[in-house]
Amino acid sequence: xxxxxxxxxxxxxxxxxxxxxxxxxxxxxxxxxxxxxxxxxxxxxxxxxxxxxxxxxxxxxxxxxxxxxxxxxxxxxxxxxxxxxxxxxxxxxxxxxxxxxxxxxxxxxxxxxxxxxxxxxxxxxxxxxxxxxxxxxxxxxxxxxxxxxxxxxxxxxxxxxxxxxxxxxxxxxxxxxxxxxxxxxxxxxxxxxxxxxxxxxxxxxxxxxxxxxxxxxxxxxxxxxxxxxxxxxxxxxxxxxxxxxxxxxxxxxxxxxxxxxxxxxxxxxxxxxxxxxxxxxxxxxxxxxx
Amino acid sequence: xxxxxxxxxxxxxxxxxxxxxxxxxxxxxxxxxxxxxxxxxxxxxxxxxxxxxxxxxxxxxxxxxxxxxxxxxxxxxxxxxxxxxxxxxxxxxxxxxxxxxxxxxxxxxxxxxxxxxxxxxxxxxxxxxxxxxxxxxxxxxxxxxxxxxxxxxxxxxxxxxxxxxxxxxxxxxxxxxxxxxxxxxxxxxxxxxxxxxxxxxxxxxxxxxxxxxxxxxxxxxxxxxxxxxxxxxxxxxxxxxxxxxxxxxxxxxxxxxxxxxxxxxxxxxxxxxxxxxxxxxxxxxxxxxxxxxxxxxxxxxxxxxxxxxxxxxxxxxxx
Numbered sequence: 001x002x003x004x005x006x007x008x009x010x011x012x013x014x015x016x017x018x019x020x021x022x023x024x025x026x027x028x029x030x031x032x033x034x035x036x037x038x039x040x041x042x043x044x045x046x047x048x049x050x051x052x053x054x055x056x057x058x059x060x061x062x063x064x065x066x067x068x069x070x071x072x073x074x075x076x077x078x079x080x081x082x083x084x085x086x087x088x089x090x091x092x093x094x095x096x097x098x099x100x101x102x103x104x105x106x107x108x109x110x111x112x113x114x115x116x117x118x119x120x121x122x123x124x125x126x127x128x129x130x131x132x133x134x135x136x137x138x139x140x141x142x143x144x145x146x147x148x149x150x151x152x153x154x155x156x157x158x159x160x161x162x163x164x165x166x167x168x169x170x171x172x173x174x175x176x177x178x179x180x181x182x183x184x185x186x187x188x189x190x191x192x193x194x195x196x197x198x199x200x201x202x203x204x205x206x207x208x209x210x211x212x213x214x215x216x217x218x219x220x221x222x223x224x225x226x227x228x229x230x231x232x233x234x235x236x237x238x239x240x241x242x243x244x245x246x247x248x249x250x251x252x253x254x255x256x257x258x259x260x261x262x263x264x265x266x267x268x269x270x271x272x273x274x275x276x277x278x279x280x281x282x283x284x285x286x287x288x289x290x
Numbered sequence: 291x292x293x294x295x296x297x298x299x300x301x302x303x304x305x306x307x308x309x310x311x312x313x314x315x316x317x318x319x320x321x322x323x324x325x326x327x328x329x330x331x332x333x334x335x336x337x338x339x340x341x342x343x344x345x346x347x348x349x350x351x352x353x354x355x356x357x358x359x360x361x362x363x364x365x366x367x368x369x370x371x372x373x374x375x376x377x378x379x380x381x382x383x384x385x386x387x388x389x390x391x392x393x394x395x396x397x398x399x400x401x402x403x404x405x406x407x408x409x410x411x412x413x414x415x416x417x418x419x420x421x422x423x424x425x426x427x428x429x430x431x432x433x434x435x436x437x438x439x440x441x442x443x444x445x446x447x448x449x450x451x452x453x454x455x456x457x458x459x460x461x462x463x464x465x466x467x468x469x470x471x472x473x474x475x476x477x478x479x480x481x482x483x484x485x486x487x488x489x490x491x492x493x494x495x496x497x498x499x500x501x502x503x504x505x506x507x508x509x510x511x512x513x514x515x516x517x518x519x520x521x522x523x524x525x526x527x528x529x530x531x532x533x534x535x536x537x538x539x540x541x542x543x544x545x546x547x548x549x550x551x552x553x554x555x556x557x558x559x560x561x562x563x564x565x566x567x568x569x570x571x572x573x574x575x576x577x578x579x580x581x582x583x584x585x586x587x588x589x590x591x592x593x594x595x596x597x598x599x600x601x602x603x604x605x606x607x608x609x
Binding site: 082126133134135136137139140142144146147149150151152155174177178180181184 | 324344346348349351353354356357358359360362364365385388389394
């Protein structure tokens with residue numbers, strides 16, 4: 001097993017009273033730790049989706065560690081913010097981030113996809129603290145998130161719901177049903193983040209079934225749209241803290257990312273959707289991550 | 291247990307469904323009905339007028355309807371999904387599997403107008419496969435009530451159950467079968483007629499036909515037990531094994547395909563515990579167009595058809 005110092009995971013959730021720059025510095029540190037740990041997990045399991053993990057890593061870290069109102073010690077706190085990882089195949093990065101946040105012992109990450117492990121290849125909401133929805137089949141998360149957001153409205157709660165979807169995933173029609181339903185109900189505390197890395201399992205989204213003009217489509221469905229660099233912690237944090245983009249509308253954030261980011265030999269390479277790095281590649285990737 | 295077949299008034303179980311949902315909403319402010327443009331076809335117009343905020347109509351989008359229900363359950367609400375059985379069960383099957391059953395979401399799914407209720411509309415609208423594809427999903431209870439009272443009690447039991455439940459709500463007219471003393475328990479079968487020569491196992495709209503057939507058979511000297519199995523899952527295994535052991539022949543009758551439904555569930559128990567001659571009565575597959583009653587008649591799913599099948603089964607038993 002490739003050694004990764006345990007202490008790099010001891011970041012915890014980031015106190016929002018800290019100065020903005022300090023929070024951004026801690027986020028960079030946490031995201032690096034998450035990626036390092038994820039590499040180790042995928043290597044040990046011999047399975048995983050490292051490319052999509054790395055394109056989502058910064059979005060998940062910013063949301064989970066610095067934005068969501070959640071309590072890792074009370075994962076079922078009723079009025080917590082909700083986060084749905086609709087691209088459930090990026091479970092590696094979700095688990096590592098939940099461990100960093102303190103939802104469970106980071107040692108559990110060693111069991112990723114092992115027989116009888118609670119950390120399955122796709123997240124199980126019944127087994128993993130901090131996982132709100134069991135996802136895996138694509139196009140399930142956004143309808144669930146719409147239901148969560150409607151539930152908050154019915155309860156008169158100001159809690160927020162976030163849903164991270166893959167870009168290829170948007171080819172599933174349920175997303176567009178849910179976009180229509182979310183806009184119809186003016187769910188301004190619902191935010192969708194698209195991990196727009198441009199690549200799906202086998203090819204570019206635009207070569208498979210074109211998504212563009214994605215922003216125009218989302219606007220036409222009645223959502224307020226912003227685009228952001230999906231690896232820019234400061235920009236992501238600033239945007240998430242300024243939501244909703246427009247009052248009375250749900251928010252649709254297109255986060256421009258790179259599959260495999262920032263590892264030079266993985267970045268924007270479609271084969272890294274679920275290729276398993278060799279020991280040599282792991283060492284090279286760890287070297288690059290620093 | 292009281293049970294009488296009156297050739298009198300027939301009832302649409304959707305009325306019992308709608309009034310039960312209204313009672314539940316009176317008692318629990320977390321109740322929310324989730325529909326896919328199915329408010330009218332679920333007979334929920336009065337409910338919507340009374341509780342406009344408690345109806346989430348996502349439009350014609352069954353998959354999103356079930357996903358939204360899962361999200362509402364996560365968000366502390368108590369969702370009751372209601373839509374045509376053929377569409378919610380087939381179109382949203384993966385959402386039922388993953389978002390509800392695998393996640394153990396406390397959601398009640400009510401499949402309206404199931405079986406051949408939409409007879410004339412053709413096989414696209416028939417729902418004669420729903421029990422087959424739902425009963426294999428782990429952690430999902432499946433109930434097929436037979437009359438308005440059982441529908442009411444089943445929905446209440448489903449609402450209290452610690453996990454997702456599917457309730458098949460008939461539109462085809464059925465008589466009142468159960469009296470006020472009836473106690474529904476999820477997972478429990480009801481022995482409605484004692485008998486020693488064979489057992490008819492049934493549920494839903496065909497229970498009244500099975501009871502009438504048993505009375506005819508008795509008059510002809512055949513002692514026919516009738517067991518109603520409203521809960522197809524979890525199945526009352528003990529009652530089925532008793533039927534096999536004590537009567538030695540089992541005839542199942544359902545408003546569903548003859549494969550994959552109640553008959554198959556019973557057969558799975560019988561072959562692995564106490565094999566006896568069996569016959570499974572149901573539909574063969576895609577059906578022709580025709581009214582619900584015409585279809586039942588055409589495929590022999592009537593009191594007469596059940597009597598004839600029972601007599602044939604008795605011959606097999608004794609050969």
